[in-house]
Amino acid sequence: MFVYLSKVLPTLVYPTGFMFLCLIAALAFINSRPKLSRIIIILSLIIIWITGTPLLSNLMIRNLESTYPPYNGSETAKVIVVMGGGTDSWEYPRQMVELSGAGDRILYASKLLKEGKGDLLLFGGSYYTVLDGAEQSVAAEMAAIAEEIGVSEDKILLQEGSLNSYEEAVADSQILKKMGEEQIILVTSATHMRRAVACFEKQGIKVIPAPVDYAITDKEWAALTEFNLKRFHTWIIPQSGNIRAFETALKEYLGIFMYRLRGWI
Known part of the structure; x- marks a missing residue:
């Protein structure tokens, strides 16, 4: 059961699943509580912008990927x-x-x-x-x-x-x-x-x-952290690739948290 839930439940907290639930809630309250409905819609837009632009997703990915350096070949194993x-x-x-x-x-x-x-x-x-x-x-x-x-x-x-x-x-x-x-x-x-x-x-x-299977190279990271007017639109317009990167990182952080909670690591 844990394995099944660990694969299904995270989809509800990933941006796409969470925004889907938010929009359902907004529609449910659109007549009875219009102010709450508008707040939920604004919240959804904020989530889209934060997770769909590169800063947060790439910071999360970079943090995970930099935990260990690339293998240098000096040590071997059977x-x-x-x-x-x-x-x-x-x-x-x-x-x-x-x-x-x-x-x-x-x-x-x-x-x-x-x-x-x-x-x-x-x-x-x-x-x-x-x-x-x-x-x-x-x-x-x-x-x-x-x-x-x-x-x-x-x-x-x-x-x-x-x-x-x-x-x-x-x-x-x-x-x-x-x-x-x-x-x-x-x-x-x-x-x-x-x-x-x-x-x-x-x-x-x-x-x-x-x-x-690195998602971010040093060159890409340097380009991301340097201001470039030609790339400015990527900082303000959400893109699906950034949302996928955020979900990949979030899955790992949730996994680490749950594994520690269960005493697996």
Whole structure:
């Protein structure tokens, strides 16, 4: 139940879901309490502007992504653990398992393996079938992509029984400890790395972070923080991309809060 609620309830506090509820409330009170209705509409516009312009969303993303520096290759581990995600299921009309936004995790982990930074890839994660209706686990889909780009099947381990980051860390750690491995290279999206590292450290695993899938580069951050008249409109006109970035960051902050509340990290 927690897994289901953790996927559904946040949509009500994300800007799009919250504004939708606000507009329903505004319509409900438009005749009986018109002043309250106007206040709710103004609140919705403020939320659109704050989350739809780049300052807040990029600050939140940057804060998450700067938690750990990029992997410098100086430390190695037998197992490279790749957090679940980054694939779209093989369903018609797709002709294969496809990469989604977080697919860089698979590509980067495969690259590190080929460079000799580790001996094995451990892919974890299973679809939550109530919401996704998928027949193949995330782990198996990630493995399929890795094999497509040249990773040998005997270099891949699968863990297909976890539904969230905490369960994935617990299940992966059990596999690692049976192997006698207590240090890993951990590959996941830079925004997700803070929570992922904390989950594994809670299980007694030493983590070498290897973040990937960065949303903001140093060049983009510098451009964002410098005044440019040609880009001024991006500071005052809300854009959907900024709202998506805000929701990505908010999901992580909520996840960190809830995981701490439950004693998972």
